[in-house]
Amino acid sequence: MSEPGVVPRLFRHLVDDASVFPPGCLSLRDAVAAHRAHRAAWYADLVGPFVVGSAHLAELAELAELPELADSTSPLHVIVVAAGGPGAVGPAVRGVIGTPGLVLAGVEAAGEPREIVAAFHEHVPEDVAGAVEVPGGERLDADLDLIASTRHRAKFRTGGTTSDAFPTAARLAAFVDGCARRRLPFKLTAGLHHAKAYVDPDTGFAHHGFLDVLGMLPQEPEARSLFTAFGSCGIAEPLMDLIGLGLIVPPTHPVRPTNPKEQHA
Numbered sequence: 001m002s003e004p005g006v007v008p009r010l011f012r013h014l015v016d017d018a019s020v021f022p023p024g025c026l027s028l029r030d031a032v033a034a035h036r037a038h039r040a041a042w043y044a045d046l047v048g049p050f051v052v053g054s055a056h057l058a059e060l061a062e063l064a065e066l067p068e069l070a071d072s073t074s075p076l077h078v079i080v081v082a083a084g085g086p087g088a089v090g091p092a093v094r095g096v097i098g099t100p101g102l103v104l105a106g107v108e109a110a111g112e113p114r115e116i117v118a119a120f121h122e123h124v125p126e127d128v129a130g131a132v133e134v135p136g137g138e139r140l141d142a143d144l145d146l147i148a149s150t151r152h153r154a155k156f157r158t159g160g161t162t163s164d165a166f167p168t169a170a171r172l173a174a175f176v177d178g179c180a181r182r183r184l185p186f187k188l189t190a191g192l193h194h195a196k197a198y199v200d201p202d203t204g205f206a207h208h209g210f211l212d213v214l215g216m217l218p219q220e221p222e223a224r225s226l227f228t229a230f231g232s233c234g235i236a237e238p239l240m241d242l243i244g245l246g247l248i249v250p251p252t253h254p255v256r257p258t259n260p261k262e263q264h265a
Contacts, residue, residue: 006249007044008247009224010221011045011046013047014230015046015239016187017031017047017048021053028063029063032076035076036071046242048079048105048229050077050079053080054084055083060076065101075103078096079106080092090119092109093125108189113147114146117130120132129151129228155188156172157189158191158207158208166206167208169197172208177216180216184226185225189231195247211245
């Protein structure tokens, strides 16, 4: 059993904070404030960097300097999603690097994988990992072979706001197995709100579970060297699931995440 108030190694930095993305859709200001609160909470080790779209970098830079949100001793670690394909990678990287209060923790992009990889090699610092989103399907092996030959990682979409954004269990398993066979680190994004698979009663969408993905891989620590993180529009749901399953034990007087919008993400 985990020590009370301590996030076990298997779950550390597992959940990237994507609360500004659907269906969470927090305002950028509220999302940054909530992220600061998560990073100061007893479960801070569960939480990864703050994920933001490149279109919002100018606003984020302004927010990072506000007295109520800024923290000179703890800059905001940012994963930027470069919307617009390979041509957006350079501006996205420059929008974070050198901006007071921000630290580039990762870059993500979708598009032709070979072009994305080339853009990453040109613009992303060597100590920062890029994540190349792949669609799966017939090109999966070729895409994973390409990414595995680089220092970057693969990214796979596991949900969204429409039913066709959710891959079948077979497609998800093919991606995870393909990465595992190549020892290729990967990230998942969207839809993994809970530890175990479930059907959302409001939408009817069949969601995958993040513990199910971990169960597909060799156990700790190798599982986390492969499954680096998943982006979630809320921190509360994964946290409360892990607590409910007894995999994380809260301190004697736990403080639950209180953002009311986040509970519906």
